[in-house]
Amino acid sequence: MIKHPHIRLSSVIMGLSSALDLVSSKLVHHHRQTTCIAGRIADSMGLSDEEKSHLGIAAALHDIGAIALNLEFELFQDGGQLNRHAEIGYLLLKKFPPFSEAARIIRHHHRLWNDGDGAYQEGEPVPLASHILHLADRVAVQIDGNACILSQCHRITEALGDDTGRWFPPKVVDAFREQASREAFWLDAFHADTSQFAIDSPTVPWNVELGLPTLQQLSELFRVIIDFRSPLTASHSRSVASIAEAIAKQVGFSGQSCSLMHIAGNLHDLGKLAIPVSILEKPGPLTNQEIFHIRSHPYLTYRVLNSIGELDEVCSWAALHHEALDGSGYPFRLHDVNIPLGARIVAIADVFAALTEDRSYRKGMNRENVLKIMHSMAKERKLDAFVFDLVVNHFDALNELRAIAANTGNQEFKELRKELSLLSAENIPGEKLAAAPQQQFRQEHFS
Ligand SMILES: [Fe+2]
Ligand SMILES: [Fe+2]
Ligand SMILES: [Fe+2]
Structure with a gap:
């Protein structure tokens, strides 16, 4: 007799996130590292459990569109135009109801801030979480897995440049800088530690317990x-x-x-x-x-x-x-x-x-x-x-x-x-x- 599995959505998402990181040697830990960094920025910005939950799902799966259609070359570039993979990720994930908000976040995860213009795209508001994810992603792609992370913090922070208002909302940059002042932030990011991402509230999507039909739907994705x-x-x-x-x-x-x-x-x-x-x-x-x-x-x-x-x-x-x-x-x-x-x-x-x-x-x-x-x-x-x-x-x-x-x-x-x-x-x-x-x-x- 097989017992009914009691699985939290977050366990499945993080497992599948690791699966995405198998695709390329360049991607080792990329999704998990991005999730860790985004979670830390969200903490500094005081996002609610609900908001942080959607952001966690989005970060863990954010480049799924590139992997589905072999657009991996887009992943390490930026500029707001090379974002077909963001649109594909949105189309794939929006079909699964618990991911609908995460899909919206992913859709805009390469949207430039452009001193405020980036708050909207074609009349539609861009979630703040998309900008957090964008910054977390840009930090994660700078991490060199072969060098000590504490020797890289300065270089990575500098790489964001002075003209951050063009790229990211200033309050997101401030939240990142607050986190980046601590060695533990960098060490957690390097080791892709997402345990800190635990969210207490039992009702947020991150903590939802999956029934068999939902598990099957996720396996279809x-x-x-x-x-x-x-x-x-x-x-x-x-x-x-x-x-x-x-x-x-x-x-x-x-x-x-x-x-x-x-x-x-x-x-x-x-x-x-x-x-x-x-x-x-x-x-x-x-x-x-x-x-x-x-x-x-x-x-x-x-x-x-x-x-x-x-x-x-x-x-x-x-x-x-x-x-x-x-x-x-x-x-x-x-x-x-x-x-x-x-x-x-x-x-x-x-x-x-x-x-x-x-x-x-x-x-x-x-x-x-x-x-x-x-x-x-x-x-x-x-x-x-x-x-x-x-x-x-x-x-x-x-x-x-x-x-x-x-x-x-x-x-x-x-x-x-x-x-x-x-x-x-x-x-x-x-x-x-x-x-x-x-x-x-x-x-x-x-x-
Ligand atoms: Fe096989
Ligand atoms: Fe991306
Ligand atoms: Fe990415």
């Missing part, structure tokens, strides 16, 4: 980030989630466990955020270095989900999807009984989706070829034979679910791109099928 980094994977996690949930139902999992299975499917490739898109989209066989990269992703999924706490089932089902019963899987090289049934289901759903969907190097396979490959994997004890039998018996229904997920996912991807006027033929999933060897599947799924 992250599924979009995971899948949309490449048009070639635009529906993969959605497919795995649908197939894994359907198999779990056939196995007899409870309604709650089926929902957790759906969440595990959505998040199973969370660790792929750390894999460069050039590898994900590579049409030919992977080099050894690239295979090492790929092999790290379930471990990173584990690290992030494990850090959230109270998500044990989702964490093990999602993160163990490349383990094999014969012990040849990765990254933990687990055997038989140590691989839970839930993880075996996600593993089968992952292989089923990978074989049936269009990939960069081939069209989706037909029933005969899919079952032939999966049969030999089950025979070699790479996959669970009992779960595989369910796939054989329900192949058409599962493939139908996969096709629906692919259509919906690809449609969702196109709409988001269109909303941002970024749509171009080369970005449309399924229309970029390069002719190349079919080795990538084998390299990802076999040792």
Whole structure:
């Protein structure tokens, strides 16, 4: 019997924030450091718990738009024009009700103050929290992770320049300077300590306890980030989630466990955020270095989900999807009984989706070829034979679910791109099928 998870929104946000920081070596701790700094400035300015709560959510996820659409080059620039990622972040987050105010803050997080003009944008008031986030972000990007932070305070403070009225509201700069006079502020920022961000009030969004439906909604948001980094994977996690949930139902999992299975499917490739898109989209066989990269992703999924706490089932089902019963899987090289049934289901759903969907190097396979490959994997004890039998018996229904997920996912991807006027033929999933060897599947799924 699986207990109902009692998870605070803040735990999930900070876990997902760490996941965003996996994307680039330049981003190490960036979201968490920005959150810490923004929280300190908010304290100096006397923001209410409610305001600080929205600011915390916004800071922890502020560059999510850049990560979703691979605009990472924008992150370390500034000037108020290079802010497509802020608009994308707004569009992504506003769909999730507890994030609607944070979405508004993110939308304007590169807005210049311009001696007061920055209080509005196109007639709409810009939240003060956006300006706090802007300053916190600019401070965080100046931190050099390889040097002692106390040797950097002067340089970073100087980098804000004298003409701060052009960039930030003076009261935000004053609040920052008050904090910056203390070594502990810098040390907390460097170590990305967000524990100081604790907010007492139990009713603010930061402290909201998530029910299963809200948790699932949040996992859909992250599924979009995971899948949309490449048009070639635009529906993969959605497919795995649908197939894994359907198999779990056939196995007899409870309604709650089926929902957790759906969440595990959505998040199973969370660790792929750390894999460069050039590898994900590579049409030919992977080099050894690239295979090492790929092999790290379930471990990173584990690290992030494990850090959230109270998500044990989702964490093990999602993160163990490349383990094999014969012990040849990765990254933990687990055997038989140590691989839970839930993880075996996600593993089968992952292989089923990978074989049936269009990939960069081939069209989706037909029933005969899919079952032939999966049969030999089950025979070699790479996959669970009992779960595989369910796939054989329900192949058409599962493939139908996969096709629906692919259509919906690809449609969702196109709409988001269109909303941002970024749509171009080369970005449309399924229309970029390069002719190349079919080795990538084998390299990802076999040792
Ligand atoms: Fe940004
Ligand atoms: Fe940033
Ligand atoms: Fe995977």
